Structure formats: structure tokens, C-alpha cells
Amino acid sequence: MTIRQVKRAHVMTIVAAAALTLAACGGGQNNTAVQGSGEPLSGPVVLDGSSTVEPLSAAAAELFMGENSGVNVTVGTSGTGGGFKKFCAGETDISDASRAIKDEEKKLCTEKNINFTELQIANDALTVVVNKGNTWIDCLSVVQLKKIWEPDSTVTNWNQVDPSFPDVPLGLYGAGADSGTFDYFTGAINGKEGASRKDYNPTEDDNITVQGVAGAKGALGYFGFSYYEENAAKLKALKIDNGKGCVEPSVKGAQDGTYSPLARPLFIYPSDAALKKPQVERFVEFYLEKNDDIVKAARFVPLTEEQKTKAKDALTVLKAKAGK
Amino acid sequence: MTTATLTLDHGLRKGRRGTLGPSVFAFVLWACLALICAFLFFLLAVIVQKGIARFDLDLVTNQPSKIRPETAGVASALYGTLWVSALTAFIALPLGIAAAVYLEEYAQQNHWWNRMIELNIQNLAAVPTVIYGILVLAFVVRAPLSIGAVVLAGGIALALLILPVVIITTREALRAVPEEIRSGSLALGATLWQTTWRQVLPAAVPGIATGSILALSRAIGEAAPLILVGATTFVTFNPDGVLSRYTTLPVQIFNLVPQDRQEFRDLAYAAILLLILVLLAMNALAIWLRNRYQRRW
Numbered sequence: 077m078t079i080r081q082v083k084r085a086h087v088m089t090i091v092a093a094a095a096l097t098l099a100a101c102g103g104g105q106n107n108t109a110v111q112g113s114g115e116p117l118s119g120p121v122v123l124d125g126s127s128t129v130e131p132l133s134a135a136a137a138e139l140f141m142g143e144n145s146g147v148n149v150t151v152g153t154s155g156t157g158g159g160f161k162k163f164c165a166g167e168t169d170i171s172d173a174s175r176a177i178k179d180e181e182k183k184l185c186t187e188k189n190i191n192f193t194e195l196q197i198a199n200d201a202l203t204v205v206v207n208k209g210n211t212w213i214d215c216l217s218v219v220q221l222k223k224i225w226e227p228d229s230t231v232t233n234w235n236q237v238d239p240s241f242p243d244v245p246l247g248l249y250g251a252g253a254d255s256g257t258f259d260y261f262t263g264a265i266n267g268k269e270g271a272s273r274k275d276y277n278p279t280e281d282d283n284i285t286v287q288g289v290a291g292a293k294g295a296l297g298y299f300g301f302s303y304y305e306e307n308a309a310k311l312k313a314l315k316i317d318n319g320k321g322c323v324e325p326s327v328k329g330a331q332d333g334t335y336s337p338l339a340r341p342l343f344i345y346p347s348d349a350a351l352k353k354p355q356v357e358r359f360v361e362f363y364l365e366k367n368d369d370i371v372k373a374a375r376f377v378p379l380t381e382e383q384k385t386k387a388k389d390a391l392t393v394l395k396a397k398a399g400k
Numbered sequence: 401m402t403t404a405t406l407t408l409d410h411g412l413r414k415g416r417r418g419t420l421g422p423s424v425f426a427f428v429l430w431a432c433l434a435l436i437c438a439f440l441f442f443l444l445a446v447i448v449q450k451g452i453a454r455f456d457l458d459l460v461t462n463q464p465s466k467i468r469p470e471t472a473g474v475a476s477a478l479y480g481t482l483w484v485s486a487l488t489a490f491i492a493l494p495l496g497i498a499a500a501v502y503l504e505e506y507a508q509q510n511h512w513w514n515r516m517i518e519l520n521i522q523n524l525a526a527v528p529t530v531i532y533g534i535l536v537l538a539f540v541v542r543a544p545l546s547i548g549a550v551v552l553a554g555g556i557a558l559a560l561l562i563l564p565v566v567i568i569t570t571r572e573a574l575r576a577v578p579e580e581i582r583s584g585s586l587a588l589g590a591t592l593w594q595t596t597w598r599q600v601l602p603a604a605v606p607g608i609a610t611g612s613i614l615a616l617s618r619a620i621g622e623a624a625p626l627i628l629v630g631a632t633t634f635v636t637f638n639p640d641g642v643l644s645r646y647t648t649l650p651v652q653i654f655n656l657v658p659q660d661r662q663e664f665r666d667l668a669y670a671a672i673l674l675l676i677l678v679l680l681a682m683n684a685l686a687i688w689l690r691n692r693y694q695r696r697w
Contacts, residue, residue: 138636148645281657282658
């Protein structure tokens with residue numbers, strides 16, 4: 077009896093000790109050192125939305141927390157659509173988006189009394205990539221892309237795209253249906269957001285597209301420009317012809333819109349209610365003020381001067397609204 | 401004499417219709433085992449080979465970073481995992497063990513409602529994990545409880561997830577306690593409560609502890625339900641309470657793998673290695689507890 081009770085006590089002690097050790101870990105790591113002038117900021121800033129914009133928002137969060145260590149910024153990746161669902165339910169302060177908000181999403185927000193502002197924070201050029209061994213094309217027209225990607229497309233071989241192309245089977249890689257990238261690409265190429273052929277390899281993981289396209293001679297895929305830049309050694313980017321000649325994807329083309337129709341703006345949507353919180357207001361301000369540094373750190377395509385001015389004007393209006 | 405025995409042996413073997421069957425069967429068993437081990441070894445080798453470069457102190461002391469991938473760590477995810485699993489244990493173990501004690505020691509097996517509860521618990525163990533995430537998202541994270549996407553929500557989701565496993569393994573452990581112990585205790589005048597608390601439960605502790613730790617190990621590796629209940633992707637602070645926002649190792653790995661830069665993918669492998677080590681440590685604890693407190697009748 078006694079021995080057993082001692083043993084039981086042992087087990088209990090171990091379990092309790094383990095629980096306490098776990099509980100003790102993790103606390104105290106939040107250093108709340110005060111920096112800069114004025115009131116130190118504190119509290120949470122909650123972002124969610126596009127996985128394309130996430131690296132940019134995360135970089136902004138990191139730089140911001142370097143200066144305001146009392147603030148806890150978190151960034152989620154529910155996808156542009158998923159992010160707006162949470163945003164319009166009042167669960168997040170700022171929504172990341174790789175396309176503009178849709179009318180039905182606006183309606184959802186209005187129903188819940190959530191007002192917001194659209195701020196452009198970077199540019200992107202959706203890049204169409206093919207295998208390095210693809211020697212027969214450098215440029216595709218929007219019409220040809222549509223022929224490949226439209227909902228009822230039966231194109232399975234390059235020679236069906238254009239009779240002058242060789243007899244090589246076509247392998248398609250694209251974004252999954254939840255992403256803003258998919259919405260934007262289908263909208264720009266097929267004329268209707270979400271309209272796409274279904275028999276391709278859909279993925280939220282652009283590495284799969286990189287590997288797939290790098291591994292098959294006849295493969296074709298698309299993703300954000302920064303992803304292409306990282307993998308430029310493995311893939312070949314196509315020029316896009318939208319009726320005004322072939323234009324290659326580039327920083328400049330994304331900024332001035334000549335890389336049409338696949339140059340796209342990237343946005344954040346702060347809600348009015350969230351902007352009343354000083355830490356959110358400061359974060360949004362920081363996002364625009366330090367935009368160059370943030371964009372550079374995350375390797376995105378920066379805003380033009382004109383776009384910056386526009387965003388800053390919008391911010392001034394916002395600050396007035398927030399009562400500052 | 402010797403010749404006679406030999407003939408007899410020979411005759412017996414012949415009587416079993418050939419000797420090929422057993423050896424083929426044994427070979428198939430060995431082949432299965434070898435295949436599993438080969439897969440496991442291959443997997444581990446790949447992870448170690450790709451992850452070892454970044455498996456350093458930075459990994460556990462530094463926070464995730466987009467700006468300096470070379471020294472980025474997963475500290476917030478490691479602490480988030482420890483917090484969530486501690487909470488999971490805190491919620492699931494008392495509930496699960498109590499439920500199992502009721503079903504095993506108190507419940508009348510001839511009542512239809514007890515049989516129905518049993519059947520349902522066994523069914524719950526087979527429910528896809530993401531369902532628990534949806535359940536907690538709908539009722540705990542959002543209205544009516546509205547606690548938000550915090551550590552507690554993650555703990556509740558995983559606790560619900562492992563509850564059936566805890567109940568089933570605890571019942572097995574209780575069933576392994578010989579009936580004589582109960583009868584003896586009751587015969588000496590102890591009540592059912594005294595018998596259960598002082599005799600049956602202590603005797604079942606090794607089994608309960610092993611089962612519980614294995615259930616917790618399963619919970620630690622889960623990403624799907626936690627993504628729904630708010631384990632956010634980019635978190636650079638450690639949780640400071642049950643109402644803090646958080647991330648966990650599986651979620652962090654899930655997010656690191658599709659990143660565009662090679663450094664992040666290397667970091668993902670190092671994080672996988674870390675997760676495996678946490679799991680191995682927990683399994684080792686389970687084995688040690690079982691051996692340390694095991695008794696035989």
C-alpha cells in the first residue's frame with residue numbers, strides 16, 4: 077500500500093512538474109522596451125488574407141515591431157476571399173488582398189457595419205512561365221492564353237495553340253481556386269473571375285508549379301513576379317502580347333501597367349473601427365511611409381511616386397476620420 | 401532408437417503438408433517490416449540531411465522573420481506548441497479519465513444509453529480532425545463563446561480531438577487490472593469509490609499515462625484543426641497566456657514549405673526535425689513511465 081502510494085505521488089509530481097514547466101515557458105519573452113517618442117504603443121494588430129501579400133505584410137510587421145516592441149502584429153494566410161470573410165465578421169483589423177474587394181464582399185461588410193479603406197501597397201506582375209527547354213515561344217498573346225485556359229478548352233498539345241508549334245503535350249499548372257491570384261488571372265485572361273478550365277494542376281504552393289514546369293518540356297504555369305525572380309534560373313518567363321506587341325514581365329512594366337493585362341496592384345484594407353486603435357493606425361501609417369524598405373525586404377515591386385501620393389492622401393483622410 | 405525418432409519427426413513434418421508455407425509467411429512478414437523501416441529511414445534521412453544545416457540555437461531562440469531568413473527561427477511556434485499541448489492535457493486528461501472510469505467501473509452495461517455512449521465514443525475517434533476545428537470555430541471562437549482565435553481555442557479543439565482516444569486507452573488500462581483486486585477490496589468492506597480510487601486507478605496509472613501521452617503526441621502533430629481556430633501564420637511573439645494569439649510548429653512548417661526562398665525551405669526541414677524530436681521525447685517519456693510503474697500479476 078505505502079509503496080504504491082509513494083509511486084502514485086511520484087507520477088502526480090512528474091505530471092504536475094511537466095505542466096508547470098510548460099506553463100512557465102513562453103511568458104516573459106515579450107520585451108516591452110520603450111522606444112521612440114511619446115506614448116509607447118501596445119496591443120494587437122491582426123492581419124489576414126492573401127498568401128501573396130503575406131510576405132509583404134509580415135516584413136512590414138517585423139520592421140514595425142522592431143520600433144514598437146509592445147505591439148503584437150500577426151499575419152494569417154486564409155487567402156484573399158477567406159481573409160475578407162474574417163474581416164467582414166470583425167475578426168481582423170486589416171485584410172490583405174491580391175485583388176480589389178468584390179461587390180458581394182462589400183455587401184457582407186456593410187451588413188456587419190464594417191467600413192474600410194482600400195490602400196495599394198505594392199505592384200505585382202503575374203508571370204507566365206514555361207520550361208527552359210521550350211524553344212518555340214518567347215511570347216504568347218492574350219488570345220492564345222485564353223485559348224489554353226478558357227473553361228471549355230480542349231487544348232492538350234502545343235500544336236493546337238498554334239499550328240506552327242511542335243507536337244508537344246501541354247501540362248498546366250495554376251493557382252488554386254481560393255486565391256486572389258486565380259481570380260485575377262482568370263479575370264484578366266478569360267474575362268470572368270473564377271472562369272477557368274478545371275483539368276490543370278491547381279496549387280497554393282508555387283514551388284509545385286516551379287518543379288512541375290521545370291520538369292516537363294511542354295509545361296506552362298503562372299505565379300507572382302517575385303516568385304519568378306527567385307526561380308529565374310530554372311524557368312523561362314514569357315512575354316505577353318495584349319494587342320500592343322510583346323511585353324516582358326518587369327518591375328517597370330508592373331508599375332506603369334504596360335505589362336497588360338497581368339500587372340496587378342496589391343492591397344491592404346484597414347477597417348475604420350480598427351484605425352481608431354492607435355497601434356493599428358500607426359502600423360498602417362508605417363506601412364506606407366516605409367513602403368520602400370518593406371517592399372525591398374520582401375522583394376516585391378514597389379509603388380510609383382504617383383501611387384504613393386495617392387495612398388498617402390487616402391491615409392490623411394483616414395487620420396482625419398480617426399480623429400487625429 | 402535415433403533412427404526411429406528421426407523418422408517420426410520427418411513423418412510429423414510431412415503430416416503438416418509441406419514446410420514452404422511457414423517460411424514464406426515469415427518472409428512476407430519480414431519484408432513488410434523492412435519496407436516500413438526503409439520508408440521511415442528514408443524519410444528521416446532526407447529530413448536530417450536537409451534540416452541539419454539550420455538545426456541550431458537560432459531555430460529555438462529566434463522568432464520567425466521574412467527579412468533575415470538565414471537566422472530566422474520558430475520560437476513562437478515551439479512555445480505555442482508547448483502551450484497548446486499543455487492546455488490540451490489539462491482539459492482532456494481529467495475529462496477523459498473520469499469518463500472512462502464511469503464507463504468501466506460504474507456504468508451498467510445492460511442499459512442501452514451506456515452502450516450508445518460507447519458506440520459514439522468509438523465513432524468520434526474516427527472523425528476527421530478538421531471537423532473538430534470547424535466545431536470549435538463555430539461555437540468557441542465565434543459566438544456564443546466568442547473567445548477569439550487564441551491559445552485556449554486551440555487547446556479546446558485538440559482536447560476534443562484526443563478525448564475519444566484518452567477514453568478508449570484509459571478503459572483498456574482499467575480493464576487490465578485483475579478483477580480479483582476489485583473483489584478483494586470490496587470483500588474487505590471498501591466502497592466502490594474507495595476501491596476505484598485507491599486500488600484500481602493507481603494500478604492502471606502506467607497504462608493511462610502511456611495512452612494519454614501517445615494521444616497528446618498525436619495532437620501535437622496536428623495542423624488542420626488549428627489553422628481553423630486561429631493558429632496564425634506569422635507570429636513573432638511567444639504566447640503569454642491562454643488568451644494570447646499563437647502559432648504552432650505544424651502550422652509554421654505548413655507555411656514555410658511553399659515560400660519562395662530556399663532559406664525558408666531549409667528552415668522548414670529544421671522545424672520538422674524539431675517537431676520529430678519533441679514527439680520522440682514524449683514517446684520516450686511514455687515508455688519510461690510504463691516501464692517504471694508497470695506491475696504484473
